Amino acid sequence: MRVLVCVKRVPAPGAKINITDDGQAVDATNLGHTMSxxxxxxxxxxxxxxxxxxxxxxxxxLGVAEADEQCRWAASIGITKATLVDVGTMGWDPQRTATALIEAIRSIEEADGxxxxxxxxxxxxxxxxxQVGIRTARALDRPMVNAIKGVSISEDGTVLEAQREIDSGMEVYHLPLPCAIGVKEGITWPRYPTMRGRLASKKLAVDVTGSEAAPGGQTMVRLNRPEEQVSETIILGEGAxxxxxxxELLKELGLWS
Structure with a gap:
């Protein structure tokens, strides 16, 4: 079985995000990066x-040269090959990103299957x-389902069963291989890399390519950072x-009559 995972280098979740003065990019000064x-x-x-x-x-x-870090993290937990499409930025629109990924996937598949x-x-x-996953799968003519929380492969290796959570339980999809899926956090628990894995990742030969994909129809006007909401803590008293x-507070909130 050949499995490909598409990842993106992003600012560390939970970090304070600052915007450049022109409103066109995230100020990466002192900002850690990871993957989603x-x-x-x-x-x-x-x-x-x-x-x-x-x-x-x-x-x-796809992104900046520093995304090599995410490729090597993947290798440290057991991924065996890596490709970085270095376009010098993390700010491509979804159509352009999908086009570049499609080109890269077709190139890899022509060489390796x-x-x-x-x-x-x-x-x-x-x-x-x-958008990116759906656009890519459609262009490659492969069935895809998003928001997946469970996966299994049929005994004959020809069908992937994907489970998606809904309010009343689970939807179950049977996708003939080859296919694509979009998974949600919690489908499995990520493992921590071992020391052996970290050492092996340093030896990984990351295949670096570029892309001449044309911009799509979506254009970013500017980034907006919402104003921080500061919560004030009021101590009502101590003990009895x-x-x-x-x-009185419960009455004010309508929770006491």
Missing amino acids: PHEECALELAVQLVEAHGGESHVLT TFDVIIFGNESADTGGF AAAPAVV
Whole structure:
């Protein structure tokens, strides 16, 4: 089985994000980077699929040269091959990004064979566009389902069963291979790299390519950073003396009659 995972280098979730003065980019000064939580789970899923069914796993990312870090992290947990499409920026629109990924995937498949499963994170942690995976799968003429929380492969290795959570339980899809899926955080638990894995990742030969993909129809006007909302903590009292104040607060909130 050949499995490809597409990941994106993003600012570390939870970090304070500052915008450049012109409103066109994230100020990366002193800002840590990682990959989206969905994609960390996607990498783990790829490793587990190969462990269970044999074959090889491949990671693909598009962005800046520093995204080599994410390729090597993937290798440290068991991904065996890596490709970086270095376009010098993380700010490409989803259409342009998908076009570049399609070119890279076709090139890899021409050389090494078709991927049975292509895995995307449900959406990236920075832009949250929900588009790149679907655009890529459609152009490659492969069935795809997003928001997946469970995966299994049929005994004959020809069908992938994907489970998606809904309010009343699970939707189940049967996708003939080759196919693509978009997975959500929690489909599996990412493993931590071992020392042996970290050492092996330093030896990984990351295949670096470029792309001349044309811009799509979407144009960013500017980035807006919402104003911070500061919460003030009010101490109502201590011990039994706080009870009357608590009662009054509950009445004010309509929770006490």
